[in-house]
Amino acid sequence: MVFSVAVAGASGYAGGELLRLLAGHPEFEVRTVTAHSNAGQRLINVQPSLRSLAHLTLVDTTPENLSGHDVVFVALPHGKSGELTTHLPAETLVVDCGADHRLENSDDWAAFYGGDYFGAWTYGVPELPTQHGKQRKRLVGARRIAAPGCNASTVALALAPGIHAGVIDAQDLVAVLAVGPSGAGKSLKLPNLAAEILGSANPYAVGGTHRHIPEIVQSLRWAGSTTDATISFTPVIVPMSRGILATATARLVPGTSAAAVREAWESAYADEPFVHLLPEGHFPRTADVLGANTALIGLAVDEAAGRVVTITAIDNLVKGTAGAAIQSANIALGLTETLGLTMNGVAP
Structure with missing residues (x-):
């Protein structure tokens, strides 16, 4: 069976990555692509790399244009997808790549996003x-x-096995991420201009203000933290178009051996097609996951500091966004989970 697909927000980075992956998916057929200011243009004029989808034209992002499909992927700014998706049929599989439906706690939404809360x-x-x-x-x-x-899932995947196994403390977590500016979207913003980021590393959302913090805490609560985790989270934009390299550390539970730490992560991800724990002493680079739906994790125990150190690399547009969306859609529809996705990166 071939499922008909619509992509809302198809002119942006996340929408473009969805389309790149969907174009190679054997069970999905992209029939409708929508945009706001770019509506009326041929898709190929806005996303010139998507040659196999050159026959498509962008239409307005309305419930009417999105209804009638089996699957709808929504890649819109926060506050926009919630307004739209309430009008889509209940039987349609809707995957929101925006923030509107991630958080269970409406107070978290109010504190970090603001505006209407649309539910989890x-x-x-x-x-x-x-x-x-x-x-x-x-x-x-x-x-x-x-x-x-993308940042939230990277840190959660990095730390959740330790929380789940009880080998690290959920308090006093620290995460510093090197991130590419594509995660901020395609709209023109001064801090993301080439003249601002080339030859520089620029921190932002410092001091507990980043919107992905409550999402990380929520994931670690699901993993088994008995009290809400506390995390110092600092992202730093670096001059690479895509990718995240996250260094996340946690206090080691007293008496826990390095072998028990490694066993926790090995047990969590041993059978996973897209999350791989690297051998002891090996750590990933963002170049290793470029274009892949893969998260690579390096793990070490800093005995002197009494901390576990994880280094995790993902492509923020694939495993961090579009790849995760398609992987989840595959599962929801009963398809093979890996369909249309690759674990192989592009190198050099």
Whole structure:
């Protein structure tokens, strides 16, 4: 069976990455692409790399244009997808790549985003360890899925196995991320201009203000933290168009051996197609996951500091956004989870 697909927000970076992956998916057929200011243009004029979809023309982002499809992927700024998706049929599989349906707590939404709260959907990180098994169990048969924030899923995947196994403390977590500016979207913003980022590393959302913090805390709560995690989270824009390299550390639970730490991560991800724990002493680069739906994790125990150190690399537009969305849709529809996705990066 071939599923008909619409992509809302197809002119942006996330929308373009969705389309790149969907173009190679054997069970999905993209029939409708929508935009706002670019409506009326041929898709190929806005996304010139998508040669196989040159026959498509962008139309207005309306419920009427999105209805009638089996699957709708929504890649819109926060506050926009919630308004739209309330009008889509209940039987349609809707996957939101924006933030509107990620958070369970309306107070968290008010504190970090503001505006109308649209409720939580099934969270689209299949590999996330939870107290009731992997998150993928909840995705089976789902018709409303919230794809993750790229920074949030990277840190959660990095730390959740340790929380789940009880080998690290959920208090005093620290994460510093080197991120590419494509995660901020395609709109023109001064801090993301080439003249501002080339030859420089620029921190932003410092001091507990980043919107992905409550999403990380939520994931770690699901993983088994008995009290809400506390995390110092600092992203730094670096001059690479895409990618995240996250260094996340946590206090080691006293008496826990390095072998027990490694066993926690090995047990969590041993059978996962897209999340790989690297051998001891090996650590990933963002170049290793470029274009892939893969998260690579390096792990070490700093005995002197009493901390576990994780280094995690993902492509923010693939595993961080579009790849996670398609992977989750595959599960929801009963398809092979890896369909249309690759674990192989592009190198050099």
